[in-house]
Amino acid sequence: MTDTEKTTSHLTRRQALMLMGAAGATGLMGPMAIGRDRAFAANADPSGQLVLAFSQEPTVFNPLMPHIEVDEGVYYAVYDPLFDFDPSGEFFAILAADVPTVANGGISADGLNWALTLKEGVTWHDGTPFTAEDVKFSLELTMDPEFRSFRSTGYKLMKNITVVSDTELTWEMTEPFAPMAAILASTYIIPKHVFEGVADKNDSPLNTAPIGTGPFKFKNRMAGDHIELEANTDYHMDGPYLKTLIIKYVPDLNVMYTQFKSGDIDVIGLQYITPDHLAEAETLEGKVVKISGQATFESIGLNTTRPQFQELAVRQALYAAIDKTSIIDALYYGVPTPTETYMPQQSYYYNPDLPKHEFNIDKANALLDEAGWVRGADGIREKDGVKLAFSNSTTAGNHLREQAQQFIQQTFLEIGVAMEIKNLPPAVMWGDYWMNSEFDSVVVGLNTLAGADPDTSDYFMSTASPVLGGAGQNTFAYNSAKVDELLTKGALSFVPEDRKAIYQEMQAVIRHDLPFLPMFQYSVIKGWKDDVTGPAPNVNNRIDSWNVRDWKRS
Incomplete structure (x- = not known):
């Protein structure tokens, strides 16, 4: 390729990707639509x-x-x-x-x-x-x-x-x-x-x-139960095709599945059908059940302002003490994919070369011993007046997360760490408690991307932490000058090949720092009645109803 051809090629890419700068769900660069x-x-x-069901309540x-x-x-x-x-x-x-x-x-x-x-x-x-x-x-x-x-x-x-x-x-x-x-x-x-x-x-x-201006109008809300929406017949695109859309909240995932099975729920949304029900769900008459990849990743999120989590050695030890493979295989039936990063594996920007997690209690204990965290009479480690004890929270009623918490709680005890389980109703858990970093640690699923673009400034830039006086969703209160530098550099580049190197390096930095302990990338089990058409997986959006304007009943 000549220098002139290189220049033309880069200019074309820059123009075509001026807005996008990202890979689609297949990881391939596509033209602007x-x-x-x-x-x-x-x-x-x-x-x-x-009736569309979610396990959490929109508030x-x-x-x-x-x-x-x-x-x-x-x-x-x-x-x-x-x-x-x-x-x-x-x-x-x-x-x-x-x-x-x-x-x-x-x-x-x-x-x-x-x-x-x-x-x-x-x-x-x-x-x-x-x-x-x-x-x-x-x-x-x-x-x-x-x-x-x-x-x-x-x-x-x-x-x-x-x-x-x-x-x-x-x-x-x-x-x-x-x-x-x-x-x-x-x-x-x-x-x-x-x-x-x-x-x-x-x-x-x-x-x-x-x-x-959307396809449905807000009609009424029964707090703790459901929201009723009605068709906007003046909508400016095709649809809506449904007269009434009920968004129902069912925090207990077993109950949500039972209501889907009985027909009370037409489309089962966030957090979907749990893997322990997959075998039965696939046999249900009149139901469509599909496994779908998601950009969301599950992690143990740490509030890095807490003194327990200040040292890298502590975060490394906690990660080593999580039996990730057993959790995925035993609780989630092997459906999700283990990950070391926030970036979905379908993304062009995914870094496949990050260090692989190893469950190793001996290594975790050695890390804490070397860092000077000494076991007290109760077996819990302490250093400089700080006990290695903290709470862990998630949505009450999410039974798989609750079982994972109990599993992690036991392995943490083996390294002298006390983790108290403190779960809350969805509206409380994901309100100020989460947004203002009032937690110690959480089990959380996050999609940190804006569509297919790799920028995650809203979640990892130091100035995006509300608890530190910023505006954004960096609820981990993560503060890394190197990540700030890479985010700034990546946002200035319009050439995908150049951006890829930047965001892969950033994933390596975050994997080293461990402001969150990555567990797995979601593969979720979606389901709807077979007389419903329209629901479609979209790894570039955060939730199922991205195209609800197109949904129909036959």
């Missing part, structure tokens, strides 16, 4: 009711505030982003008329100037017209220092957001930022007019009565 704009199709007459209804995956189960039904990722990792337009690229003039070649065109005629659920002012308001609210934003990454680089017309706006970036489009794809647009006269934007009407 400008199509799938199906605005104002003749909507089918919605009919029927569907955060303003999607720009700190939230977890289960909340997005509601957002995809009620709100819309500008565009989104499909299962192959390509963008498709939703509120945007098309996805901005260098090729179509939506982004300047240097990545610093953006222009966005919106669909015409879209309305909010209350009938108010949707305009560029709503997009401007949503983007600027994330940067408001008085607002509890779920993310600051990317948005803080935007400036001079200008409304050109009701359907056009522009902005500038203070520096090129490759993950920006992926961040926009996970940003749900909210209505500006709902905030008129609201003194505290953290306490708006959206918190209890969300209004969006």
Whole structure:
């Protein structure tokens, strides 16, 4: 290849990946999807009711505030982003008329100037017209220092957001930022007019009565039980095809499976069918059961502000004392895949060469002995007045996690570590307790990516920790100058090959530091009645209802 050909090739990649910079579900680089704009199709007459079950309760209804995956189960039904990722990792337009690229003039070649065109005629659920002012308001609210934003990454680089017309706006970036489009794809647009006269934007009407442009309208909520949504017959894309969508919460996973088996649940969502029920589930008449890879990884997350977890030797010892293989095989029937990283193995950016975990009680004890942690009369280690004792929390009723906790609790005792199990109802567990790092340690499943893009600044940048005064979801309070440097460097690059080396190095640093103890990448068992069509796996989105607009009953 000549130098000229190399230059042309890199420029083409840069333009094609200006927004994406990521691998799709297959790990291959694909072209940008400008199509799938199906605005104002003749909507089918919605009919029927569907019950979608989650093991946790959605409680955060303003999607720009700190939230977890289960909340997005509601957002995809009620709100819309500008565009989104499909299962192959390509963008498709939703509120945007098309996805901005260098090729179509939506982004300047240097990545610093953006222009966005919106669909015409879209309305909010209350009938108010949707305009560029709503997009401007949503983007600027994330940067408001008085607002509890779920993310600051990317948005803080935007400036001079200008409304050109009701359907056009522009902005500038203070520096090129490759993950920006992926961040926009996970940003749900909210209505500006709902905030008129609201003194505290953290306490708006959206918190209890969300209004969006999405396929379903919020009808009512019975706290602790379910949310009822009704069809938005003025929706701007195909669908919805369901008249009523019930999102039901069933914290006990055995109960959730039983209700799916009996037919009370039409689609079983987060945390799905547990592996101990797989053999029976596959024989159920009238049910579709499929194993699906997910970008989510399970880990023991550590609050690194706690004195027990300050030393690397302690974190290494705890990891060595987890019998990961037995947990996966005995409790999860070998369904999930062991992992050493947060990056899904389907990703182009996955690092396959990280050190492999070894369950070794002798090694764990040796690490703690060498670090000066001495066993007391009760057998629990202590150093400088700090006992190696802490709590571990997760969702009450998740029986597989609870069994894993008990297993880990026993092996930790073998190395002189006392772990108290302190599980909480979902709404409490994943509220301030999680978001504000009030925990000692947790069993948690996380998808740290924004779509298919490898940037994880919102979870691992030191400035993204709420407990340390930042804005983001770094609830581990992880603080690494090297990771900060790599995240910054990776966000400035638009060439996938260059980004790959950066993010693989970052995975190695995090694997060394162990702010969380990685367990496995999810492979989940999904199920729905055979008269339901539409549910589709999407490793680039965080929850099942990403395409709920398309779901139907036959």
